[in-house]
Amino acid sequence: MTDWKTRTKLVHDGIRRSQYGEMAEALFLTQGFVYPSAEAAEQRFIASGPDEFIYARYGNPTTRMFEDRMAAIEGTEDAFACASGMAAINGALMCQVKSGDHIVAARQMFGSCLHVLKVLSGFGVEVTLIDGADLANWQAAVRPDTKICFFESVSNPGLEVIDIAGVAKIAHAVGASVVVDNAFASPIFSRAVDLGADVVVYSATKHIDGGGRVLGGVVCGTQEFIRGPLETYVKHTGGAMSPFHAWILLSGLQTLDLRVRAQAASAAAVASSAAGHEKLARAIYPGLMDHPQHALAMEQMGSGGTMLCLDFKGGKEAAFRFLNALQIVSISNNLGDAKSIATHPATTTHKNLTDEDRATIGITPGLVRISMGIEDTSDLIADVMGAIAAA
Numbered sequence: 001m002t003d004w005k006t007r008t009k010l011v012h013d014g015i016r017r018s019q020y021g022e023m024a025e026a027l028f029l030t031q032g033f034v035y036p037s038a039e040a041a042e043q044r045f046i047a048s049g050p051d052e053f054i055y056a057r058y059g060n061p062t063t064r065m066f067e068d069r070m071a072a073i074e075g076t077e078d079a080f081a082c083a084s085g086m087a088a089i090n091g092a093l094m095c096q097v098k099s100g101d102h103i104v105a106a107r108q109m110f111g112s113c114l115h116v117l118k119v120l121s122g123f124g125v126e127v128t129l130i131d132g133a134d135l136a137n138w139q140a141a142v143r144p145d146t147k148i149c150f151f152e153s154v155s156n157p158g159l160e161v162i163d164i165a166g167v168a169k170i171a172h173a174v175g176a177s178v179v180v181d182n183a184f185a186s187p188i189f190s191r192a193v194d195l196g197a198d199v200v201v202y203s204a205t206k207h208i209d210g211g212g213r214v215l216g217g218v219v220c221g222t223q224e225f226i227r228g229p230l231e232t233y234v235k236h237t238g239g240a241m242s243p244f245h246a247w248i249l250l251s252g253l254q255t256l257d258l259r260v261r262a263q264a265a266s267a268a269a270v271a272s273s274a275a276g277h278e279k280l281a282r283a284i285y286p287g288l289m290d291h292p293q294h295a296l297a298m299e300q301m302g303s304g305g306t307m308l309c310l311d312f313k314g315g316k317e318a319a320f321r322f323l324n325a326l327q328i329v330s331i332s333n334n335l336g337d338a339k340s341i342a343t344h345p346a347t348t349t350h351k352n353l354t355d356e357d358r359a360t361i362g363i364t365p366g367l368v369r370i371s372m373g374i375e376d377t378s379d380l381i382a383d384v385m386g387a388i389a390a391a
């Protein structure tokens with residue numbers, strides 16, 4: 001590990017150059033590798049050296065560059081690249097539990113993550129869902145047989161901030177591992193490992209790509225965990241990342257810091273402009289003083305992040321009028337993209353939940369989630385404020 005600052009690591013860390021000394025990261029679009037002899041093949045299956053690969057589902061030079069760069073910026077010993085954020089989350093949870101084990105998870109969570117927990121319940125893993133914003137709930141839910149405490153550090157879509165250090169203290173007291181989905185915080189506003197997270201997972205599809213081009217995910221943790229249970233599970237169950245996607249994501253990483261900071265600055269400016277508008281029940285942004293976890297967000301992330309939500313008093317009709325009036329911000333459901341995106345969670349990303357479950361995690365019919373892009377801040381303010389007026 002180097003002592004370079006994040007921006008330098010994002011450009012240089014993990015690079016492996018071939019005999020040609022190429023400047024840019026090379027794309028090794030190969031699934032297999034040739035061995036000089038039968039004995040060398042046998043040896044490689046016993047123990048592979050750092051530049052000895054077997055099959056791309058196990059590892060590939062381009063994918064390994066992405067993994068090494070991610071581990072360097074997250075501050076973990078190692079990382080494993082997965083086919084998507086969900087492959088990463090599925091792997092990080094599945095590889096640690098067996099029937100009879102117990103998981104505590106925050107219920108304010110992306111729908112697909114809740115589905116993975118449901119699948120685990122079907123296999124005899126007991127899952128306790130709690131309101132993760134209140135540490136007392138974690139304390140009440142953990143047990144000696146709790147294996148994992150799992151949560152999104154900033155929840156999708158309600159932007160509740162969960163106290164990583166607080167949960168880690170409670171989890172570690174019973175020997176449980178802390179798995180944090182850090183997609184909304186992004187690696188730029190992450191101090192997850194310093195705060196006690198054992199495993200940090202990203203959907204690389206979001207800020208890491210930053211151009212909405214490819215799916216990807218990554219699990220960051222200790223070498224023992226990553227090259228042990230996690231790699232074993234993912235490589236045998238097929239969730240590994242394509243080398244082509246790793247190559248795209250390596251170029252995404254180079255500009256991650258610049259993009260995410262610009263996005264967060266615009267998110268803060270738009271949230272401040274919208275706050276208190278007569279058409280809104282709430283403008284939700286962790287960087288606003290009235291956010292219930294504002295102080296925690298500042299301590300944990302040093303920023304309010306790139307995401308904000310607007311909750312329209314006029315419900316679904318007003319939210320749809322707002323969405324349809326936007327000129328720059330696109331209606332879509334990815335996030336972390338260079339292009340600003342607005343989503344209506346109740347009818348799209350979270351439509352499979354019951355009305356009651358949506359209400360429990362703050363997804364009202366009037367709620368719109370906005371992922372701020374890197375467009376000019378004044379254009380974004382004008383676009384959002386104009387559309388609010390039209391709502």
Ligand SMILES: Cc1ncc(COP(=O)(O)O)c(C=O)c1O
Nearest residue numbers: 084085086110156183203205216
């Ligand atoms: C918080 C969160 N975690 C995980 C995922 C899943 O990521 P992917 O779409 O790359 O599988 C998403 C996707 O929207 C998400 O918002």
